[in-house]
Amino acid sequence: MMKSKDKQISLSDPDARSMATSGKDTGIVGYNVQIAVDTQHHLIVAHEVTTVGSDRHQLANMTGQARAEMAVETLNAVADRGYYNSEEIRACEEAGITVTLPKPLTSGAKAAGRFGKQDFIYVAAEDIYCCPAGKRLTYRFTVEEDGKMLRRYWTTACQTCALKAQCTTGPERRITRWEHEAVLEKVQQRLDQDPNKMTLRRQTAEHPFGTIKAWMGATHFLMRRQHKVATEMALNVLAYNLKRVLAILGCRTLLEAMQT
Ligand code: SF4
Numbered sequence: 001m002m003k004s005k006d007k008q009i010s011l012s013d014p015d016a017r018s019m020a021t022s023g024k025d026t027g028i029v030g031y032n033v034q035i036a037v038d039t040q041h042h043l044i045v046a047h048e049v050t051t052v053g054s055d056r057h058q059l060a061n062m063t064g065q066a067r068a069e070m071a072v073e074t075l076n077a078v079a080d081r082g083y084y085n086s087e088e089i090r091a092c093e094e095a096g097i098t099v100t101l102p103k104p105l106t107s108g109a110k111a112a113g114r115f116g117k118q119d120f121i122y123v124a125a126e127d128i129y130c131c132p133a134g135k136r137l138t139y140r141f142t143v144e145e146d147g148k149m150l151r152r153y154w155t156t157a158c159q160t161c162a163l164k165a166q167c168t169t170g171p172e173r174r175i176t177r178w179e180h181e182a183v184l185e186k187v188q189q190r191l192d193q194d195p196n197k198m199t200l201r202r203q204t205a206e207h208p209f210g211t212i213k214a215w216m217g218a219t220h221f222l223m224r225r226q227h228k229v230a231t232e233m234a235l236n237v238l239a240y241n242l243k244r245v246l247a248i249l250g251c252r253t254l255l256e257a258m259q260t
Contacts, residue, residue, distance in 0.1 A: 012224070015031075015224075031221065032052055033048075034055070036063065036069075038066075042207050046069050048230075049233050054082065056082065056084070057085060059085060063077040063095075074096050075097045075098070078099075081101060083101055086178060086180070089183055093186075103184070103188065117175060117176075129153050131155065135158075138154075153177065154172045156172065158171065208237075215239075
């Protein structure tokens, strides 16, 4: 097992993989079903069965598929925080797909009761950050980490700052800014302007999942191997979409539309 590429062997279904329920590949062994659902009619416009346990690298793929299927130039997509990935968000923006999703709460400082990065305000005109004490954190240098160019900012005022205990355990508080951070800031602005978007996401994407799971019952996919599971899922999606269109249009209108 340890010699295999992803250190996993599934004897029941060689393609199934441990799904990341807690980020440690300790979840159920199975598949990750991706769906993109339109907000108006709740039709599944794109779907895919993957063996990757997390959703972090699916945003550009699924939104791209949704846009192609809907034959639209631009698309507003809403996703949950499991899809948050800087490069994926940037790829969407560059492709003309506007995404809205919350950032995962991974700040160690915030968890420890200190100021998080969100407490520092970026002033684009001056390329500085303003800290909770009103000090200016200026740009110092750029480092490359995991292929990303990261800019570092800090101030020399920390040593004498009355808020230092709430801010950092080091000599000074440093703030890191990705060279394309503006793209992520736009995502956050969109979320701040319309927090109901996340309710819309739940109402939209969970509706078909809930319906299909209710049909299937508390059970597993019937097939084994990825291509067969993908076919099984495709049949479920086809049935769901057909029933949905029938409910929206009625049988006569649907038949007429299919004949034209
Ligand atoms: S410790 Fe430094 S960065 Fe933090 S609030 Fe004080 S001056 Fe600002």
